Amino acid sequence: MAGRFDLSGKVAIVTGGNGGIGLGMARGLADAGAAIAVVGRNEAKSGAAVADLAGRGVRAIAVTADVSNKDSVAAMVERVASELGRIDILINNAGMSIRKPPDQLELEEWREMIDTNLTSAFLCSKAAYPALKANGGGKIINIGSMLSIFGASFAPAYAASKGGIVQYTRACACAWAPDNIQVNAILPGWIDTDLTRAARKQIDGLHDRVLARTPSGRWGDIDDFAGIATFLSSPASDFVTGTAIPVDGGYSIMA
Numbered sequence: 001m002a003g004r005f006d007l008s009g010k011v012a013i014v015t016g017g018n019g020g021i022g023l024g025m026a027r028g029l030a031d032a033g034a035a036i037a038v039v040g041r042n043e044a045k046s047g048a049a050v051a052d053l054a055g056r057g058v059r060a061i062a063v064t065a066d067v068s069n070k071d072s073v074a075a076m077v078e079r080v081a082s083e084l085g086r087i088d089i090l091i092n093n094a095g096m097s098i099r100k101p102p103d104q105l106e107l108e109e110w111r112e113m114i115d116t117n118l119t120s121a122f123l124c125s126k127a128a129y130p131a132l133k134a135n136g137g138g139k140i141i142n143i144g145s146m147l148s149i150f151g152a153s154f155a156p157a158y159a160a161s162k163g164g165i166v167q168y169t170r171a172c173a174c175a176w177a178p179d180n181i182q183v184n185a186i187l188p189g190w191i192d193t194d195l196t197r198a199a200r201k202q203i204d205g206l207h208d209r210v211l212a213r214t215p216s217g218r219w220g221d222i223d224d225f226a227g228i229a230t231f232l233s234s235p236a237s238d239f240v241t242g243t244a245i246p247v248d249g250g251y252s253i254m255a
């Protein structure tokens with residue numbers, strides 16, 4: 001790919017890149033020429049994702065790690081730097097959801113969601129920052145949600161983690177702009193993935209409610225994230241930092 005969107009020679013880490021939205025973003029970066037490290041816990045899923053990405057003509061490796069664990073994250077970053085030679089782009093995408101109202105949510109469940117969805121971004125960004133800085137700059141993309149903006153009775157910890165992601169993004173954007181590191185967030189609407197397939201089983205009528213509430217009249221597809229991830233990873237976005245960009249078919253602007 002030519003010009004300002006070219007990622008040839010760049011190395012990207014995509015947490016949760018072995019499926020769902022993470023794989024959609026990884027495909028976009030691979031098509032733009034970046035080598036990809038897919039980070040997840042499920043080795044079979046990661047192996048399939050690596051085959052998909054390598055089929056696009058780039059180097060791809062799978063790194064098994066728990067992004068909520070500091071030592072695991074440190075080992076993951078070290079392995080990517082030594083196997084792929086550098087780190088230019090970090091996408092903090094790994095996430096999970098437990099759907100319960102605040103009065104029924106257990107402390108362990110709260111902690112698991114905050115650790116997986118928010119603390120993971122802190123751990124991965126802190127661990128990758130020296131490598132990005134050493135390259136003279138880089139890109140970090142954090143994945144929020146519509147629940148970075150809206151409330152929902154079933155999502156106290158999820159919403160807290162995703163609201164936190166936006167503020168964490170802004171803090172890092174301010175802190176690391178002098179290092180030429182741009183930090184932005186993407187806020188997905190309702191996207192067809194394993195995560196939302198589980199939600200659709202739990203909640204009667206969810207599928208049709210999403211269709212009715214989304215101006216584009218459809219659920220999002222993982223490949224809807226290829227373009228935005230490529231833009232925010234590329235020199236085309238060098239003056240864009242601290243933003244939180246909805247990719248939601250208009251869901252967040254519907255009255």
Ligand code: NDP
Nearest residue numbers: 016020021040041042066067094095145188190191193195
């Ligand atoms: P998926 O369940 O398909 O993907 C989640 C990914 O995160 C998996 O690849 C999983 O890999 C990885 N993951 C989870 N926990 C850990 C962990 N502790 N360590 C390492 N990897 C982990 O869901 P989506 O693609 O839908 O979600 C991706 C992101 O997008 C999440 O942050 C989610 O909150 C967000 N999002 C999704 C929306 C949607 O509609 N789908 C809407 C708004 C936001 P493995 O199984 O190998 O551990």
